[in-house]
Amino acid sequence: MxxxxxxxxxxxxxxxxxxxxxxxxxxxxxxxxxxxxxxxxxxxxxxxxxxxxxxxxxxxxxIPASRLLMNTLLICAPAAAFTPHGDHYYYEVIQGIYSEVSRYDIHIKKCALEINDADVSLFMKAMAEADIDGIVIIGIDDDVLYRLASQTAKPIVTINAKDKHMRTDCVSPDHYAIGYSAANYLFGKGHFPVLLFTDLRRDTMMQRLDGFKRACQAHNVIFDEARHLLVTKGYGEQEARTHIEKYLEQRDRGELPSAILCGGGAIAQAVIKAVQSHGLKVPEDISVMSFVYAHDNKLAGGGELTAVNLPCRELGTEAVHILQSRLTREVSHVFNLLLQGTITPGETVSDVNWKRKALYQRHP
Missing domain, CATH: 1.10.260 (434 Repressor (Amino-terminal Domain))
Structure with missing residues (x-):
């Protein structure tokens, strides 16, 4: 032929x-x-x-992979995610979606919802619009919303928020592995004790805490909440500064941690300023590491923060491909796609293994 x-x-x-x-x-x-x-x-x-x-x-x-079988995509997220001056992380995730669909004739609609007490009627109205072909839900923890979403025939993907009853596909950073790898990195540099300073109001942060605890166990460290955990509310620098200042004032120098692992870039900036205001040096006296996205690991005074870079725009890209897969394939199972982070060695973490070795030197 x-x-x-x-x-x-x-x-x-x-x-x-x-x-x-x-x-x-x-x-x-x-x-x-x-x-x-x-x-x-x-x-x-x-x-x-x-x-x-x-x-x-x-x-x-x-159907060629270069063709998306969607005309209109609905993005549901906290209101701050839709502005660069609000939630910068989720804003960047949404830019990943825009970037992926920019090659196609696809219209995007937005629906702003609260993280925990979402306006269900608003969501239902937006979801029921006839031209909506796929739905992406970002950073929402409302179980009622997920129950309603799972009842529609339209494909749905959640980003950085998991339906506890496993009814919808999800793509998110592997927060457990990210928490483990960050703590493991600090322990590997000889630091002990290590303090985790973070917000714990979301499930994703609890997963990082679980990873942190597992790293403690792997290095024969008994996790003690009073010694290894400091909790703030939110990711703002000012509130974090208040918490860490109080923490430093209540402890003698010998009681301070060797390293502080921060829940976000703003928290890390607050820690560095507070440590320096108490006459201590970073990283000579206390090392500082954080969870950030790649474009946010620069220090206010110059230099680079040692950090675990979280997947960001990649989440939006993968969510679009999952929706396309749901449109083109008969798939019965629901799955979670977990993206790994990457560690960027910066200028705020020192290697203190030589100090540990000195403690165990044997003399003839």
Whole structure:
């Protein structure tokens, strides 16, 4: 068979499939063709009919990866996530979504919700709009919202927030592994004790704490909450500064930690300023490490913060591909995609293993 004959055969096969889908759905061949081409001028009902039968026939598996079968994507997130002056982390995640869909003719709609007490009626109204083909929920911890979301036929992916009843797909940083690797890095540099200074109001932060505890166990350190944990509320620098100042004032120099692991960049900046105001040096007297995103690990006075860089825009990119996968494949199971962080060695953590070795030197 010649190349030309193979091309004709493939084209004829495509026409036969479109004709078969038209017969199964009761739609015209032109409508079926527009649905498979990802065109916007088709109804939601027509798309559902075509996708249902096309999945069963395995046709959607042959759709090129360069084509997204979505016309409108709904993003639900805290209001601060939609402005660069609000929640910078979630704002960057959303930019990852925009970047991924920018090559396609896809419209994005937004729905601002509270983290814990989400406006369910607002969410339901936005989700029910006929032109919405996929939904991304970012940083929302409302279980009622997830229950309602799981009842729709539209594909849904959550980012950095997991449905406890495992009803929706999720992509997020591997917070447990990130907490473990950060503490493991500090222990590996000879630091003891290590203080975790963070906000614990979200499940993701609790996962990092669990990873921190596991690293303690791996290094034969008995986790003591009074010695190894300091909790703040929020990620603001001012409140963190108040907490760490009080912590430093209540302890003699010999009681201070060798290193402080901070829950965010602003917390780390507060710690460094407080430590220096007490006549101590970073990293000579106390090392400081943080969880940040890559573009936020610069110190206020110059230099680079030692940090675990969290996945950010990559979360948005992967969420779009998961939605596309749900549209083109019959997948029964729900899964969590966990993205690893990367450690950036900066100027705020010193290697003090030589101090530990000196304690165990043997003299003849």
């Amino acid at each position: 010649t190349t030309g004959e193979r091309g004709i055969d493939h084209k004829m096969t495509g026409k036969l499939k479109i004709k078969q889908l038209a017969e199964l759905t009761g739609l015209s061949q032109s409508t079926v063709s527009r649905v498979l081409a990802g065109k916007t001028n088709v109804s939601q009902l027509a798309k559902e009919k075509v996708f249902t039968h096309a999945r069963a026939m395995g046709i959607l598996r042959d």
